[in-house]
Amino acid sequence: MAVRPLTGNYAVAWGARLSRVKVVAAYPITPQTTIVEKLAQFIESGEMDAKMIRVESEHSALAATFGAAAGGVRAFTATSSHGLMYMHEMLWWTAGARIPVVMAVATRTMGPPWNIWTDHSDIMGQRDTGWLVMMAEHNQEVLDMTIQMFKITEDPRVFLPGIVGLDAFILSHTTEPVDIPEQELVDSFLPPRRQPYVFKAGDPLIMGNIPSSLEENMKMRWDIHRSMEEAKKVIQKVDAEWERLTGRGYGGLTECYRCSDAQYLVAGIGAWVGDMREAVDYLREEFGVKIGVLKVRFVRPFPREDILKWASSVKAIAVFDRSVSPGSAGPLFLDIAAHLMASGTMLPIKDLLAGLTGVDVTYEDIANALLRFVSEVEEMGTVKQPIEWYFGR
Amino acid sequence: MAINIKNLPRKKFVLPGNAACPGCPESMGLRYVGMALGEKAILVIPAGCTSVIQGLAPGSGLGFPIVNVPFASSDAVAAGLAAAKEVVGEDAVIVVWAGDGGTADIGFATLSGAAERGDNVIHICADNEAYMNTGIQRSSLTPFGAWTTTTWTGKRERKKDVPLIMLMHRIPYVATASIAYPTDFIEKLRKAASIKGFKYIHLHAPCPVGWRFDPAKTVTVAKLAVQTGMWILFEAENGRIRLSPPSKPYADKSRRKSLEEYLKLQGRFKGITEEGIRALEKMVDENWETLLKLIEATS
Incomplete structure (x- = not known):
């Protein structure tokens, strides 16, 4: 373990790197930008074995993240404010498809007027999408939760995507001492990727076509709600496990x-x-x-x-x-x-x-x-x- | 490598239970995609007619793996899927099957982004020249003069030339195709699948419901589009453009059938004036002129 000065955004990037994310897709927006910059640097230097899709919009950022995850690999994105609103439709789709992905949201207010400072309008606007939504208090929690969120969202009792929120600038751009866990520790904590299904050539699986029964469709919404209830237990358990490994527990929910x-x-x-x-x-x-x-x-x-x-x-x-x-x-x-x-x-x-x-x-x-x-x-x-x-x- | 229809795989990818209208060109196109790519294809399908054609969940009227996705997201989802398949080392052909809206309008920024990045995807635009699934509203690919439910007196603007726009993205492969020429389309699909990077195929798909013609005449109308020069079949490998065999004769204007022959079969052109037909004809001439110049310049 090594304590290093990290901004909240770099803590996110380290969390994604240690979680062995395989595909990152993102579009820059202040104050999230330095997350993807750092990830691009990790990937280009070979420190992180992943592909980066430098998409042309946030809608595409989550679409590509969803596509990669639906194709069977751990995928990650990050955004803020208008970017989050622009991808709002894809949040519903990702959760409805029950595809676990993790996204960091450096929370920022909504315009007009243009304003890059923090409030929670963006993240709170996603409460009904079926994503797990959490907010961190400090940069250590940001890093720890980025890793934990993969474990929580990929738990078969959950199988829903999750957001790790961090306040613009107050965390995103403020440097704090952060303990970066060893890769071996994270590997022992985070199992290989699990997800409900994977699209594969030759396997005619279909997702998202028109339902023959609206009752079944409603039950899909119900199932998301039930999985959210289950997620409470998973969050507690994952937090306790992390505490055993690192000495850092956050009390669960x-x-x-x-x-x-x-x-x-x-x-x-x-x-x-x-x-x-x-x-x-x-x-x-x-x-x-x-x-x-x-x-x-x-x-x-x-x-x-x-x-x-x-x-x-x-x-x-x-x-x-x-x-x-x-x-x-x-x-x-x-x-x-x-x-x-x-x-x-x-x-x-x-x-x-x-x-x-x-x-x-x-x-x-x-x-x-x-x-x-x-x-x-x-x-x-x-x-x-x-x-x-x-x-x- | 000429394709012989007898040697194509027998496996059916468009199955009983699909919800296509009689004479649907998209179900024809999807059959050809199955014949060309077989088990390797994974389809990414945005909102559109094929969202309905595929039939009701939990069943499926199509034999492909299919990721249904929101309208403006398809090429980005495909990009992610292609990246994942590269990571896991799976031999899959990622195909976006989108309509004219999902390609040229609401999906256009996403398409352009994926093309510029060179994501390993084949984008097929199944172009039925209007938003048919929502009830025949005009798109940027609706031709000049055509009636739609948002252009009651005929569309005033010309059709956007998406294949040439995609060509200018300098992607390794761009082609046009028509449901009336299946072997040409299948050959192009197979070629596209053999090339790494972003590939674009624009499939002309006359819609009996939206164009107001007899559902028995889908292929006739599609053929006439080519024979009148309204739709030009070509392909461009690494920017080098070639006319495809079915369109070759029509580089010579005198050999083209008269435009009226194509228009008169379609109720959507019922209200077009003589002046309108001449304007449309001029557009056809201009399209040919541009393409022939580009062929010369890139050969």
Whole structure:
């Protein structure tokens, strides 16, 4: 093992390389670009035994990745923002075809106007496609999850594609010390490629023609949903196995920081979970607020059971969303609120819409918003405004 | 190597249970693809008539391995598939079977990208000159003057010349073909399969439903397209263009049948005026002139 300074994007590239990806197809877009640049360098220097298809668009990037994977090899792509939206159709196709592939998404806001900074509009827009969607907090997690995602998606109980998300610039272009595992370790962890079927010459297999039964077609959607439920177990198991090998475990679908005695929770996804940890430390030390961070690692499958467990002993939850469904609320809030309600857990829950379009959010911002939230609940037993836009102090 | 129809494989790749219309040129074309490439072909098929022709899942009316894919993705999926087959060392011929929309319109950027990269793929454009599967809407390959459900008084623009555009991609093999000349098409397919890189074959496929002619006359109409010079059969190996035997006589304009003979069989040209026919004729002359000059320049 070797600890090296790596940007989030290089951590992704190392993850793909160590996973022995055989075909990479990608189209450049800021802030994802340095992932494919690095992979091209690995491949051209012979350090990585793979083919690179330098496609003419993101739609083709995922199409070629799907084609290679359907042809029987491990395939990888990466994109951001408009690129992800452009390939959106292919996300549905890849998941519907039950072809496991892994994609990194360096999350970036959507235009107009042109804006390269992070928010989660792009990745959250893929929740319904049938892909596993996770977001990393730091670059080590980025590398580890790129490798883990191959194992999770290629598990016969899952057989669905998966996204590893990392915030633009905050992770993608920020250098952190990252432990790069040995190839032998990854080889012992990651079995040879498994997938439900492979297109081969002479074997007249057909995929995707018009169904004779709509009920069977609906059952295919149901099966994706069931596999998502199964994926929860696989994610836990794979995480535990990785922890045994590397000493690094992430708690599976969620991690709860300082939650054992917490009366309040703040929930979030991605890099700013790190800021939430700091904010919680600060609130505990300075104000004696018993608050913990609920780090939601997987958006799909949604960790309903974990959320219910962590929420069962608290008074209220604040959710930070870095994207919004205009006319409704932030998607993380909606998922958490819906699943809590559906299980009969009634508690005040507040959506804080912050950091959209890349607006910087510091731990002080988070602490400030949380302090107001806590005092509101303390005073009134509820929140004044369940959905609040936070533009900074 | 002349192809004798008697020596072609007997195995059928277009099976009972397919959902092609009577007189469908695509099912003819697919039969020839089977005869030419046999067990080696893996078909990538975007949305279009063949999405329907292949029949209902979980069955299949075609004997090929088939990856159905979204409209604009076929050549990229094929590129990935070809890369995978190279990695695993499998002897497969990756074929994109797309219509005029999947080739010249919604699929065009993907086609151009794969051609420029030289992905090891044969792209066949089964050109029925409109979006037939959605109900006869015009495409960029619909000829001037033709009625469609989005050009009720006849299309005002001329047909895009995709084979020449593909030629200018400097790919190793470009050919045109017609469902009326199966041995010519089969020969071209086999040649394409023997060449590494991106290959393009544009198959003229008259559609009785969309062109409004008697389904018994698909081959007659296809033949007339060649005999009137409306459709020119040629191939280009490494940029060197040659007229294919069925089209050779028609380099001489005087030997071409009159355009009216072709048009009058088709309801889609019912409303075309005398002036329209002359304009179409001029386009045919121009196409020949360009091609003959290119043949001279590349020989």
